[in-house]
Amino acid sequence: xxxxxxxxxxxxxxxxxxxxxxxxxxxxxxxxxxxxxxxxxxxxxxxxxxxxxxxxxxxxxxxxxxxxxxxxxxxxxxxxxxxxxxxxxxxxxxxxxxxxxxxxxxxxxxxxxxxxxxxxxxxxxxxxxxxxxxxxxxxxxxxxxxxxxxxxxxxxxxxxxxxxxxxxxxxxxxxxxxxxxxxxxxxxxxxxxxxxxxxxxxxxxxxxxxxxxxxxxxxxxxxxxxxxxxxxxxxxxxxxxxxxxxxxxxxxxxxxxxxxxxxxxxxxxxxxxxxxxxxxxxxxxxxxxxxxxxxxxxxxxxxxxxxxxxxxxxxxxxxxxxxxxxxxxxxxxxxxxxxxxxxxxxxxxxxxxxxxxxxxxxxxxxxxxxxxxxxxxxxxxxxxxxxxxxxxxxxxxxxxxxxxxxxxxxxxxxxxxxxxxxxxxxxxxxxxxxxxxxxxxxxxxxxxxxxxxxxxxxxxxxxxxxxxxxxxxxxxxxxxxxxxxxxxxxxxxxxxxxxxxxxxxxxxxxxxxxxxxxxxxxxxxxxxxxxxxxxxxxxxxxxxxxxxxxxxxxxxxxxxxxxxxxxxxxxxxxxxxxxxxxxxxxxxxxxxxxxxxxxxxxxxxxxxxxxxxxxxxxxxxxxxxxxxxxxxxxxxxxxxxxxxxxxxxxxxxxxxxxxxxxxxxxxxxxxxxxxxxxxxxxxxxxxxxxxxxxxxxxxxxxxxxxxxxxxxxxxxxxxxxxxxxxxxxxxxxxxxxxxxxxxxxxxxxxxxxxxxxxxxxxxxxxxxxxxxxxxxxxxxxxxxxxxxxxxxxxxxxxxxxxxxxxxxxxxxxxxxxxxxxxxxxxxxxxxxxx
Numbered sequence: 001x002x003x004x005x006x007x008x009x010x011x012x013x014x015x016x017x018x019x020x021x022x023x024x025x026x027x028x029x030x031x032x033x034x035x036x037x038x039x040x041x042x043x044x045x046x047x048x049x050x051x052x053x054x055x056x057x058x059x060x061x062x063x064x065x066x067x068x069x070x071x072x073x074x075x076x077x078x079x080x081x082x083x084x085x086x087x088x089x090x091x092x093x094x095x096x097x098x099x100x101x102x103x104x105x106x107x108x109x110x111x112x113x114x115x116x117x118x119x120x121x122x123x124x125x126x127x128x129x130x131x132x133x134x135x136x137x138x139x140x141x142x143x144x145x146x147x148x149x150x151x152x153x154x155x156x157x158x159x160x161x162x163x164x165x166x167x168x169x170x171x172x173x174x175x176x177x178x179x180x181x182x183x184x185x186x187x188x189x190x191x192x193x194x195x196x197x198x199x200x201x202x203x204x205x206x207x208x209x210x211x212x213x214x215x216x217x218x219x220x221x222x223x224x225x226x227x228x229x230x231x232x233x234x235x236x237x238x239x240x241x242x243x244x245x246x247x248x249x250x251x252x253x254x255x256x257x258x259x260x261x262x263x264x265x266x267x268x269x270x271x272x273x274x275x276x277x278x279x280x281x282x283x284x285x286x287x288x289x290x291x292x293x294x295x296x297x298x299x300x301x302x303x304x305x306x307x308x309x310x311x312x313x314x315x316x317x318x319x320x321x322x323x324x325x326x327x328x329x330x331x332x333x334x335x336x337x338x339x340x341x342x343x344x345x346x347x348x349x350x351x352x353x354x355x356x357x358x359x360x361x362x363x364x365x366x367x368x369x370x371x372x373x374x375x376x377x378x379x380x381x382x383x384x385x386x387x388x389x390x391x392x393x394x395x396x397x398x399x400x401x402x403x404x405x406x407x408x409x410x411x412x413x414x415x416x417x418x419x420x421x422x423x424x425x426x427x428x429x430x431x432x433x434x435x436x437x438x439x440x441x442x443x444x445x446x447x448x449x450x451x452x453x454x455x456x457x458x459x460x461x462x463x464x465x466x467x468x469x470x471x472x473x474x475x476x477x478x479x480x481x482x483x484x485x486x487x488x489x490x491x492x493x494x495x496x497x498x499x500x501x502x503x504x505x506x507x508x509x510x511x512x513x514x515x516x517x518x519x520x521x522x523x524x525x526x527x528x529x530x531x532x533x534x535x536x537x538x539x540x541x542x543x544x545x546x547x548x549x550x551x552x553x554x555x556x557x558x559x560x561x562x563x564x565x566x567x568x569x570x571x572x573x574x575x576x577x578x579x580x581x582x583x584x585x586x587x588x589x590x591x592x593x594x595x596x597x598x599x600x601x602x603x604x605x606x607x608x609x610x611x612x613x614x615x616x617x618x619x620x621x622x623x624x625x626x627x628x629x630x631x632x633x634x635x636x637x638x639x640x641x642x643x644x645x646x647x648x649x650x651x652x653x654x655x656x657x658x659x660x661x662x663x664x665x666x667x668x669x670x671x672x673x674x675x676x677x678x679x680x681x682x683x684x685x686x687x688x689x690x691x692x693x694x695x696x697x698x699x700x701x702x703x704x705x706x707x708x709x710x711x712x713x714x715x716x717x718x719x720x721x722x723x724x725x726x727x728x729x730x731x732x733x734x735x736x737x738x739x740x741x742x743x744x745x746x747x748x749x750x751x752x753x754x755x756x757x758x759x760x761x762x763x764x765x766x767x768x769x770x771x772x773x774x775x776x777x778x779x780x781x782x783x784x785x786x787x788x789x790x791x792x793x794x795x796x797x798x799x800x801x802x803x804x805x806x807x808x809x810x811x812x813x814x815x816x817x818x819x820x821x822x823x824x825x826x827x828x829x830x831x832x833x834x
Contacts, residue, residue, distance in 0.1 A: 030807035031814070031823055036621055039609045040065045043549050046523055046531050049510045051076075054096040055519025057112055060533060060546060061088075065610060067799070073099065073112070074545055076521060076535040082546070083115065092128035094135060094152045102126045107137055109154065131171060134192045138163060147175060149192040157192040169218070170210040174198075185220065198233055209255035211264050215307060219264055221253050228253060232264065232306035240306040242266075247300060247311070256460075259323035259330060259380065260359045262305055263312070269299035288342045290713035303359060318355065322461040325380030325396045328360040331461045343714040347722035354461070365399075368392075374465040377414035378455075382433065384412050384420070393420075393433070402436060413451050414469040421470075423449040426479065428492070442492060446479035452489075452511060474517050476500070478508070483574075485604050493517060500536060507604040521545070525606040527578065528558040555607065557581040558623055561659075563630075565651040568637035568644045575632035575652045576603040580623040583661075590666035590690075590817035591628040591656065594619070595649065595682075596675035598633045611803040614795035615672045616695040616757065618806060625810055627817070630656060634678070640741035641674075641725045642681035649678075653688055666690050666817040670809075673697060673765060673794065674724050677743065680773060683754060684746035691816035692754045693809060696765050696794050699773035700744040704766075705731050711763040711794070747776035753783035755812045757805060759792030785829050 047061040047069065060072045071091070073083040090102040094109075101108040107120040122143060127136040133152040139145060147163040150156055164176040173188040175195065185199035185208065199205070203222035211217045217234040228251055230242040250268035258265035272295045274280075282292055291297070301314040301321050314321060318332040334353035336345075345351030350369040357364045370385035383394040384404075391404040391412075406412075410424040421441075422429040428442035428449055442449070453476045457467040474493035481487070489501035489508060500520050501508060506529065511522040518538050525531040530549035536542040549555075563575040576599075580589065594617050607620035619629045632652040636644040649669070657664050668691040671679040676697020683692045698704050705720040705727075721727050731738045739745055754777060758770040770786060777784040787808065789801045796802050814820045821827065 030804065030825065031811050033807065033810065036609065036624060036810075037611075039552075039554075039624065040611055040621075042551055043609055044070075045608055045610075046510075046533075046548055049512070049521060049523065049533065050091070051512050051514060051519070051521050052093050052096050052099075052112075053515045055514030055516075055521070055535075055537070056096060057093075057099070058521050058533065058535070058545060059091060059099075062548065065612065067612075071101075072546060073110070074533075075112075076519065076545055077537075080545060081115065083110065090126055092126070092135070094128070094133075094154065098152075098154070100126065100128070100135065105140065127166070127168075129168060129173060132173070132190060132192065134173070136166065136173075138166075149188065151192065158194065160186065160195070167208055169208065170212075172210060174208055174218075176205060176208075183222075185218075198237060199231075203229070207253060207255075211255075212258055213264060213306070214261040217306075219255050219266075227251065230266075232304075234306075240309065242304055242306075242311070243309070244311045247302070250298075250300070256321075257323045258303070259325055260303060260328045261326055262307065263303035263359065264306065265301075265321070265323055266304055267299055267301050269297055272296040272298065287337075287339055289708075289715075293713055312359070318357075320352075320460040320462065322459040322465070323380070324356075324376065324383065327380075327396050328358050329396050330357045330359060331355070331374075331383075331459070331465070332357055333461060341714050341718070343712060343718055345718075347718055352462070372462055372464050374461070375412050375414070375468040376459075376466065378467060378469040378471075380467075382414070404431065404436060406431075406438075411451075412468065413454050416470050416473055421451065421475075423451060425449070428475075428477070441495065442477070442490075442497060444479045444488070444490075446488070447482040448480045450478045450480065452476040452478055472517070474513075476511060476513065485601070489522075491517065491520075498539060501534075501542070505604060507606075526604050527560060527607050528555050530555055530606055552609075554581045554624065555620075557583075558607065559583060560603070563632075563652060563655040565648075565655050567633075567635040567651075568639070568647050569635070571635055573633040573635065573648060573651075574600050575630055575655070576600060577656070577659075578607070578619060578623055578629040578631075580626055580628065585661060587661060588663040589626065589628045589661055590663050590668070590813070591630055592622050592668045592670060592813060592817075593630045593632065593649070593652075594675070595632060595634060595645065595669065595671045595678050596673075598635065599631050600633055603631055611806045612799060613802055613806050614797060616693070616796065616805060616809065617670060617672065618809075621806065621810065622813070625814070627813065628662065636726050638728065640727060640737055642678065642685075642741035642743065644726075645678040646682050646685050649682055650686070650688070664688075668692065668813055668817055670694070671697070676765075677701075677725075680743035681741065681746075683752065684743050684749045687751045689752050691752055691812060692750075693757070693812060694754065694770075694773075695757045696759065696762055697756075697769065697773075698743075698765055699769045699776075701725060701727075701742050702731060702735075702738050702744075703772075704769065705738070707766065709764065710766075744773060744776055747773065747782070748780040750777060750780075750782050753785075753812075753816055755785050755787070755808070757787040757789065759789050759794065759796065761791055762794045764794040783829065783833070785826070 044062040044064045047063055050059040058074055058076050063069050071085040071088045075081050087103050088101050092100050097112045099110045105123055107123045109118045122140050124138045124140050135150040137148045144161045145163050147160045149158050162177055162179050164178050166175045175186040177184040177186055181202050182200050183205055184197050186195040187198050188195045199220050203224045206223045207221040209219045211219055217232055220233055221228055221230045232240040247268055250270045252269045254267045256265045274295045303312045317335050319335050320333045322331040324331055332355050349371045354367040355364055368387040370387050375384040381396055391406050393402045393404055406422050407424050410422045413421040415421050420431045426444045426446040429438050430441045431438040453472050455469050455471055459465050477490045479488045485505050486503055488503040491498050491500055506524040506526045509523045513520050520536045523531045523533050530552050532544055533546040534542045535545050558581055559579045561577045565573055567573045609620040622629050634645050634648040656662055667689050669679050669689045670693035672695040676694040679692055679694040680697055680699050701720055705717045707716050709716045756770050756774055758767045760767055774786040792801055796805055811823045815823050815826050
């Protein structure tokens with residue numbers, strides 16, 4: 001055989017191999033959808049907005065399908081000139097019309113009036129101190145890590161070299177300087193023109209905090225040769241060391257707000273190594289199983305009195321110590337040593353015994369059950385809680401309690417003028433704390449009133465035990481109608497009510513005002529309306545500043561119908577039925593249901609056409625593909641979550657089937673996580689669906705109840721019994737209820753094809769829940785395909801996997817709802833099966 005013929009055969013074999021490989025790829029590949037891909041590529045999503053102090057400019061960040069973020073800078077008044085930037089990591093307004101940006105390693109200063117720009121190269125980062133009106137520019141090593149401090153007119157105040165970083169600490173600017181072998185802390189003067197050294201040592205500074213003791217100073221922790229050492233540095237530069245041999249073993253320190261004016265409140269902690277090289281030993285008495293993953297975390301709370309050189313260790317039979325005001329009072333919760341697991345009771349209220357402890361007198365007061373909800377004013381002088389069917393106001397300075405006659409569901413807000421505002425239904429009341437006299441300051445036709453510009457700060461005493469107050473002298477208020485998503489937005493200033501946004505069913509986001517409260521910006525959107533940025537000056541009419549996705553004409557042709565039906569206890573429920581673009585009332589359409597719990601509050605969101613679908617659902621792409629999309633509400637009763645969902649969905653389907661345009665033989669059901677569990681259960685009890693998709697979903701709640709959750713590092717029974725699954729009791733006490741609500745035990749009854757998916761790294765719902773359900777369906781010769789996305793967790797986060805799944809979702813419904821065969825990856829299951 002000559003060499004030419006050998007080469008020819010070799011080339012033919014190579015081509016044949018390439019054909020086989022390509023054919024295999026085609027078999028497993030999804031159907032390309034260029035029109036939908038083009039629609040997604042042209043679409044952006046708004047992120048955040050920021051208004052200039054005077055309200056004349058607005059910064060608008062957006063993200064595209066490729067996850068590239070852009071910044072649009074726009075005037076809020078005519079002629080609405082705009083500047084577009086990319087790769088912006090930081091932005092600050094120096095003054096009303098001067099904007100500074102960090103773009104990579106470049107500093108940019110933009111005069112928004114003239115739109116002229118100037119740049120500085122080789123920077124690490126920038127910052128702006130609002131209170132001091134100082135701009136910080138930190139250069140890289142090419143300029144010896146120099147820090148420059150400017151005023152808000154961009155006049156240089158000083159330069160400091162060899163700067164590692166800086167820290168804004170309670171109004172002070174502290175600069176970390178590495179000068180030779182010495183690690184120095186420099187406190188800049190209030191005008192930024194000078195500094196003084198407050199600390200210098202060869203040890204690396206681990207942490208710096210400003211002390212809130214009566215004697216002003218700083219708590220400085222350094223990583224010394226013998227471990228962490230902590231010092232109090234007074235304003236006179238005097239130094240006191242936290243010197244207690246019993247706490248020398250701790251390697252981490254946190255400075256917290258203290259209510260004792262003479263003491264620094266500290267939490268010291270450590271992380272012990274895990275000894276599991278050969279075997280990991282788990283003990284039944286261990287309350288916190290996360291210790292077997294991260295190592296034990298011994299900790300101690302203490303009050304340190306630097307002046308007296310005294311350390312007081314706080315009682316470890318309590319946790320969540322929270323300093324309240326300046327009256328030596330600490331809120332704390334009793335550690336329940338009878339618990340089996342630390343997370344036990346998280347689904348219940350009042351599972352902690354709350355105490356109020358005085359660090360000076362040692363007095364300890366057990367507080368009445370409050371439903372785990374407390375409200376604190378800004379100074380910590382008052383604590384509001386709802387106990388024994390009454391609101392009670394505790395004055396922490398006098399330890400006196402007052403009963404306040406307000407409805408149980410009223411929401412309190414501590415005002416900047418020292419009163420308490422209460423929203424109750426469509427009314428807003430103001431209560432005088434001294435004499436408890438109240439007056440109505442607003443009444444509107446609405447189901448509820450929400451104060452938007454409230455400051456919320458949670459505490460270690462509990463997520464809902466929080467500071468809840470107003471800093472602004474005016475109120476921004478939303479008045480909501482719950483059943484039809486109508487809202488009106490007001491400003492209330494010195495008793496005068498003015499309308500900012502007229503009553504609308506649009507979703508309003510990012511509402512904010514200028515410093516003087518005269519200019520406003522916000523975004524408004526709806527399921528058939530791409531987001532638009534609006535502006536308003538006092539009583540003038542609102543105007544459009546910027547329209548996102550102006551090219552998306554198809555969104556405007558989407559319509560919606562509301563369906564009304566009954567829940568498990570005869571409650572009124574709703575479902576939103578979205579009709580595809582260019583809906584033809586003479587045609588019949590297939591329908592896709594997306595289920596979870598109650599979802600109507602989200603149905604006024606713009607339907608973004610994107611393949612970036614973390615939860616495995618995109619209504620817009622389904623609508624563009626010719627499906628109706630139904631988003632129903634589900635509520636729950638005593639018979640269990642699965643049976644409750646089945647009843648609600650059957651009632652919703654009864655209403656859906658009354659529409660002539662619905663093809664009742666081509667309806668699909670899908671859900672993810674808990675919605676996936678509901679989908680699995682309904683699939684085993686219904687013959688009303690033509691196809692199912694279930695993602696990252698539980699299938700065996702009997703096993704799951706006693707399984708280990710690697711996300712929360714705890715057993716899952718709390719979530720099954722009292723959490724989202726609402727079983728209300730243990731498997732031991734009512735195993736029949738568990739059997740009745742368990743999808744796996746009824747897998748043989750599934751009558752329609754199921755597509756299952758999960759991430760191989762899902763720590764919240766074990767991937768084996770999906771594989772187990774797949775195995776059961778396979779055993780009973782059901783049509784099933786399972787997708788296991790490598791490296792993904794409970795949701796799909798990486799774009800290649802997101803797009804892969806979304807295309808397969810569209811393929812699945814096209815195959816089983818539109819009878820379009822010849823989709824190779826599905827044909828591989830369907831042809832010659834069983």
